[in-house]
């Protein structure tokens with residue numbers, strides 16, 4: 001059977017993965033054979049999400065679904081953050097994985113509680129929704145999920161007596177661990193900002209989360225970390241870092257959905273107040289002009305965006321909200337050949353020359369002298385992927401280190417280290 005749980009946490013504490021890991025332990029102690037533990041991230045743009053919009057699914061072999069259901073409900077009733085207005089837990093148990101259509105709907109689009117309940121009744125699932133029952137959406141999505149691409153996260157949880165206190169850890173050990181296991185692990189540290197990014201700051205029970213390509217790599221990475229004594233750890237199989245939230249753009253944009261869009265840069269990027277960088281993307285599919293923002297928290301992504309020029313061919317990935325694409329990453333597919341914006345001075349009279357047409361050199365306005373050679377702009381950006389800094393990255397966004405195209409492989413070879 002598969003147990004799905006969602007929406008038990010709040011900004012003030014708890015974490016759905018913690019409850020899931022506890023449930024797995026309780027079931028093991030009760031003699032159940034616990035299989036895969038799965039962590040799925042759903043549409044990151046839904047407004048009522050508590051934090052990362054995560055739901056969990058636990059696979060259990062054999063046993064009575066009614067008994068497991070009872071254990072799961074008791075756990076939620078004991079630990080979920082019911083006081084938080086946004087916390088509306090849901091638990092679902094099914095014998096076999098349902099059609100993944102609802103998983104994709106909750107991941108890439110929007111799903112209502114009514115739709116989830118209708119589906120749960122159709123498949124005769126055991127389920128319980130608390131308060132408004134919104135957690136049923138994620139719980140059903142989690143048991144319905146399919147992971148054609150998957151990564152792993154090892155989550156280590158704090159002991160109960162330390163909750164709410166500052167997390168104690170040695171940052172140097174995290175940098176060493178990241179260096180020793182790259183590129184098979186990622187998002188442990190932000191080297192450019194010299195910051196540890198895998199340790200949360202809130203009141204939740206997570207001490208740190210190590211993301212990587214396989215259970216072996218994340219486990220290897222953790223052996224190198226030094227931190228406060230933890231309660232326990234759990235490795236989760238996840239859809240994180242797979243770009244599963246992206247829809248290929250075909251000419252239509254809906255607010256709250258995330259897209260991958262091919263097109264060309266149609267304006268010179270400009271830096272706005274607050275350090276946000278904006279440009280216009282003209283899409284290949286429809287010729288539609290879309291305003292694109294690389295917001296300030298994306299840090300390094302903005303530096304790359306500032307180097308773009310009209311005519312550059314790109315693939316842009318991000319979420320579309322309120323008429324604007326929030327850029328997560330982009331691939332520069334072809335660098336535009338651009339003429340220097342300031343034309344040369346006339347070698348005869350010293351006057352300002354004007355372009356005689358694209359690639360045709362320059363003509364003097366006062367004495368009609370000509371220069372045949374066009375001065376092309378030197379571009380300081382090359383083809384390849386550019387992404388937001390680790391601290392601003394979406395859970396679902398596939399890191400460049402996982403992008404398999406030739407350009408990315410070439411970009412990453414200098415970072416490759418084998419242990």
Ligand code: ZN
Pocket residue numbers: 346347348349350351364365366367368369
């Ligand atoms: Zn002249």
